[in-house]
Amino acid sequence: MAEKGEVLKWLHLRCHEVHGKKMPYDERYTQYIKKTGLLPFVHLVSRSTPHMNPCAITALVDRWRPETHSFHLPCGEMTVTLQDVSMILALPIKGEPVCRNKASDGWREAMRDLIGNAPTTEKMSASAPYSWIQKNFKKCPEGAEDEVVEMYARAYLWYVVSRVLFSDGTGSNASFMWLQLFAGWEHNLSWGIAALAYLYRQLDDACCKTGKGASIGGCMLLLSIWSWLRLPVGRPIEMRRNDWNDHRDPLRFPTAAYIWDNTEPFHGESKECYMRYIGQLDALTPEKVTWEPYGDPGSIARHILFRLNPKCLEEAHLWWMTCPLICFYAVEYHLPDRVMRQFGLFQETLPPWKDTRIELHELNKIRQKKEKNWPIRHRHYISKFKAIIRRIEDPKTVLVPLQPFDSEAFSRYLCWLRTVSRLYIKPPAFAPVDVEDGIYLDDEDMAKLDYNRRTREGRNPDPTRELRFVREEVSRVLSDAELALQSGTESTLRVFAERTKNWARGLCALLGCRTIEVTSPTRPTPTSSYEHNEDEDEGGGEDEVDGDGEDDEGGDEDEDEDEGGDEDEDEGEGDGEDDEGEDEGEEEVLTLLFARGLCG
Incomplete structure (x- = not known):
């Protein structure tokens, strides 16, 4: 957009709070949510979420490049990786890809089977308004039977996942396809992969939007905390963290997101702040970035001053894998080779190119309304994802040791990046x-x-x-x-x-x-006796005096030397020219x- 002389309007963040009185968490839901592997994430967002800064997010989105899935900045490429998904959200990486048949025929009947109710509005897509979910499932009745509690737990999880992880451009409805995923309380879905794929796709779309009411969905909590941990641009004022009740359950320990548990609300005139953030990102050098907020590769999270959720580090061996990220219609590539500086590792000057396929970016739920069977459409990428996981976890696989960070190599990489990418928005x-x-x-x-x-x-x-x-x-x-x-x-x-x-x-x-x-500078005068004596020796015009203060013998020789003074001066002039050239x-x-x- 900058190449066309256009400025991106600041985006409306399609993110929502899920804590508070509108949809309170009920401890009776815990036994069901734990089966899905989402308990650490749900406990994180159900208690509180920090205030977000739409202008800072927009300034960052304008640096996004869909072909590399990274932000192109003067300090180098940066992006949200699987490491951040684990450390901030504690979502599982391994498991079946979140990619199901999206056929919605009879969705109202199916919804009633799952949660006991469904919207009655005619000509409505397979979804439900958030306001409808709040009205009908705000509070689970006291003394309710297990079947009813299970339905309320399913509705609550649907509400949370739709609003925080997979919010879309409308910002008002929860799609039925997310509710279907909780039919059997499956524990083996790769939620982390799906959340990152969906965020990448939302960034791909948002970086090209120019309309006045443009918005961005996906997990803005993940993107915001990722930015605050690393970048000094748009970072809020950190306030005293709220108390954390872990219920003596390690799965309910805090994640790295707890560092930014409580922040001061964003203030300021949006346009002015947005333009200021653009300039600050233009001036961002590597020295101003916190590259490894979780610690170096050998001591991840040791400096964090609270007990970290064990799920944050459980799948650390998968953080560096290059793999397809799958979420229903969206397939995006995870390309950590382009941002190895974030892991404290060696950055190649020319990162391995991975074609992210233009046709994959064109697949979405609007253009492919008739497409329902996404597992068949994406079977190649699903097989590839599973094969990569198996190869990494196979004891027989010999993994290539990762090289530590090298500052000279990173400097070469930055020089290369400046020749192939647009790193600045504002002109000189x-x-x-x-x-x-x-x-x-x-x-x-x-x-x-x-x-x-x-x-x-x-x-x-x-x-x-x-x-x-x-x-x-x-x-x-x-x-x-x-x-x-x-x-x-x-x-x-x-x-x-x-x-x-x-x-x-x-x-x-x-x-x-x-x-x-x-x-005009003058030649410096000697400042030491050694330099002074050197000048005397070079001049050769001073007579030596003995200890009694009388002239030594050989006055004729002195006269001869004086006669040759012109030659000495000529030589001195020649030396002066050489010295001037040397200077x-x-x-x-x-x-x-x-x-x-x-x-x-």
Whole structure:
């Protein structure tokens, strides 16, 4: 969108709270929910969820690239991985893919069989409004029979999963297909895989939306906490965490999400905040990112100051697998090879390419309304997913050791990424012509520059655009310095030094510096007796004096030396020219080193 000159409108988050009086949790549901493997997740979201920031999420969504399933940032690629699904939500990764026959004929009768009730509204799709679920299943009757409690537990789980994990663009209905998954209280579904696939698909769609009422679904709790743990952009103020009642059950211990259990509500004018977050992401360097919030590979979660749910680490051996992620119609690829820095591991300069298949992205429930049997449609990917799990867990499989993080390799990767991707949204504040070749703009001319005019008028002033301009200019000068040093000729070095002086003068003026006159440096005077004696030896004009203060013998020799003084002076002049050339070379190297450091 930035390439077209368009700005993404901030998105409406289709996420919902499930705690509170509208749909309270009943301890009688626990025995059923535990069978599904969802108890850690349900206990997390049923007690409280933090306030979210739609402007920060939107600024992040604008960096999403569907072809790599990652956010492209100046600090490198980043994405939500299976590690985050485990650590934040404690959802199971192994199991049968969440991909069932979606035939909805007779869905009302089927719904009555599962929860004892169904909406009566005519011409309604296979779903139920959240308000209808709240009205009919808010509170399970006291002393209800087990069959009734089971139906209420099923309705509650349907409500929670639909609102938190798989919220869609409507934001008002729970699809019947999620309720079907709880018919037999199956314990072997890969909920973590489904949640991540659905989130990826929602990001694929949302990053292309331009309408005024554009929205995004999926698990915004997962995306928000993932961002807060790693990025300083849009991070809320952390408040005192609420008490956590684990009922003495390890499956109800908190996950890493408890770190952000309670946050201050988002405040601020949406447009202004959104534009500010875009600029902050433009200025994001690797040093500003918390790459491993859970700890390094050898000590995952040891620094977390509360008892972590055991399900968070149970499937850590599957975090690095490249595999298809499946959720009904959606098939997306998990590509951890592109974000190995997040795991504290070696990042290849050219990550292995995995075709995410354009035709897969075109599969959705709107375009394929007539498609019902998704297990048949996706049988290839289902088989592939299961085979990958079997291979990883097979004791006979020899796994290749993972290399630790290497900063030099990561720097090479960043240089490569800058050549193949768009990492910045906002343009530089100024154009290179404003500072190059000694062009100096006076105050009146600088006031006419577009960036200064917009800033003066209060239209999105953003200092990060100035930072980008300086970064790109210094990088350009760095390249010129490399070429000048390679030539090695005095004339080339002089030309470069003069151009660099004029460039620096123009840059200082653009950035508001009013002291732009250049003071010519003088040769330094000796500061030590050793240097002073060296100068005397080189001059050769001083007579040596003996201990009595009288001249030594050999005055004629001294006279001869004096007569040869002109030759010495000539030699000294020659030496001075050589020294000047050497000094320019040294200055050239210093300029190059300075530019490299500033660019970094």
